[in-house]
Amino acid sequence: MVLNNYRKEDKVLLAIDCIIFGFYQEELKILLVERDFEPAKGEWSLIGGFLKNKENLDEAAARVLKNLTGLSNVYMEQVHCYSKLDRDPAERTISVAYFALINIAHHCKEILRENPIKWFDIKDVPELIFDHNAMVKDALLLLRNRASNKPVGFELLPEKFTMRQLQKLYEAILDTELDKRNFINKFNSFDLLNKLKEKDMSSSKKGAFLFEFDEEKYHKKVEKGFSFKI
Amino acid sequence: MVLNNYRKEDKVLLAIDCIIFGFYQEELKILLVERDFEPAKGEWSLIGGFLKNKENLDEAAARVLKNLTGLSNVYMEQVHCYSKLDRDPAERTISVAYFALINIAHHCKEILRENPIKWFDIKDVPELIFDHNAMVKDALLLLRNRASNKPVGFELLPEKFTMRQLQKLYEAILDTELDKRNFINKFNSFDLLNKLKEKDMSSSKKGAFLFEFDEEKYHKKVEKGFSFKI
């Protein structure tokens, strides 16, 4: 019969690192920051912070994201907890990675000017500090998984988008080419999009009809047993 | 330009909780322990422990499992990190859940007698302390996902098993009924099993042929682009 004493257990520093995904120019991007403190000052890094006593991890991740981008109510999900002994050379630190999906149209441009941060194409991520490259890899795998099984892709698009944008988004996330007719047929078979009267005239002379994701319709279908698969 | 000082950041207690899956009597089971210390003494709980300064989380999870079961080299995977402020009423504790897949044939029976632990059918899990029921739920979802995409099921079976056992295992994990002809045809199409000359005579008069999973064959196929899907 043991009387446990929590007091004698070791405590650790718990960090949060955010893999912030965005989509523009038909490519999937992530937002990186040039670290302005030691260790590893001057190198590219994920956006991070430490967990505070009075918040949970989801809140900490949202706080870290808001500090950098000004955005709240962003789709975020925990990826994994990283705990290698020497992952941070300064001190033993455990880090929980989160990914965030942000709509670049919402993202204040000023922040990009005020901070030493930059969007990188997911295929062109530089060498990052610590184990951050592994975090990006794991986050991307998780994003692929989520995007295949839940309509999370819309988090990365403007409210109104063309079918071509939607297709390019899935191509970027899944790193594959898709046939446009098959893609549209499949998506239409879900019956989750509303076709608007408006057209986007920016990418062609004919113009392309805009669509919006009908979240309410989606939830009703889910209740009736529908499950999104792409 | 900030000079970061890690020292002023809050530190936390980091726990590990293990969802230990086993399979017998054609049912998926989990191993639970009756807690013998406060808080929540006498209630059912996952097996847990605290992270030490000199180990990473995978090592801590393996240690916790070995302390209880005596088993090492067990398939384990991180599930999620739980951080609600008051999840442990005694003190602010963050917990990382791991699931483990153990082959009950390997599991020393003595441990079950020496410890206040018990196998519960996954469909009959009692009320657990803290957020442990949520952990079990998440672990089960992850296990379903893994079992559908990787041949992890064999971790739960003896080295030699019948096709019926394999089918019942998948039925238990996926919580669904499968047609035996379709199941066998599909599994055979993967060409991952070796049919042995031996029969298992314990479940019928006719006897059922035993099979084993050919891990080497599996790895060779994966290299050639094969991907397990069931």
Added chain:
DNA sequence: TCAAAAGTGTTTATTGTACACCCATGG
């Protein structure tokens, strides 16, 4: 001899994949 589990293929339905031409329009 019969109860109980093992073993085995075919047909049909569903889903995925490949593929090419006309449309609308601004420059």
Added chain:
DNA sequence: CCATGGGTGTACAATAAACACTTTTGA
């Protein structure tokens, strides 16, 4: 008037699902 991206449907292939009878043998 033509270059550019938008929009549409059908045939074939692959995979999934439904389904029933014979075999073996210990009790």
